[in-house]
Amino acid sequence: MSLSAEDLSQRLEEMRRELDQLKSSASIEVREKLANPAPLGLAGFGLTTFILNFVNADLVPKDSIGMVLPVGLFYGGLAQFLAGMWEMKKNNTFGFTAFSSFGAFWMALAIMVILEDTEVVAPVSKNGLTVFLCAWGLFTAYMTIGTLKISRALQVVFATLTILFFLLAWGEHNETVMKIAGWEGIFCALSALYASAAQVINETWGRYLLPLGLVKS
Secondary structure, rough: OOOOOHHHHHHHHHHHHHHHHHHOOOOOOOOOOOOHHHHHHHHHHHHHHHHHHHHOOOOOOOHHHHHHHHHHHHHHHHHHHHHHHHHHHOOOHHHHHHHHHHHHHHHHHHHHHHHHOOOOOOOOOOOHHHHHHHHHHHHHHHHHHHHHHOOOOHHHHHHHHHHHHHHHHOOOOOOHHHHHHHHHHHHHHHHHHHHHHHHHHHHHOOOOOOOEEEEEO
């Protein structure tokens, strides 16, 4: 059965109205509220850095490094790396880059020590470790520039971390400098833990109890 031009035009008009209705009903905005992953990333970094630098400062014996490796793999490493992935979902380029990178750093460092201790690879020379630490110091230095638009708390964390990497690189060749690096690292770790605690406590209480020195745009 053939349709006349008038019937066809009427049918097309009905289909157009049905399509407009479908578009209207499909335009429902879905909002997903995500938790703030930054306190986890800062805590993972801060706690692992705190423990390691007790060893570097010679406050506990050097053979205590075994207590650092599991924390470096799972908390400073995996947990911080995941925090970076969640920062990406929140469209935070700085948090994504920082937490993912330092999470990978801790996992790489812990695995390097494990591979050396199990004689899977030859021990890395002092000069090799110096290059390794200076490379991370350079990365942290340019990330510090990003903190200038975020908060004073993060500025302290990243500035002291930049100094720490270069002190550790120097400390590979000087025991006194390594101890100084340990103490400076403990301060850096405490600043990261403070930034983590401030965000958790302020959000939980719904008030600005612990200052972060947020930079006004």
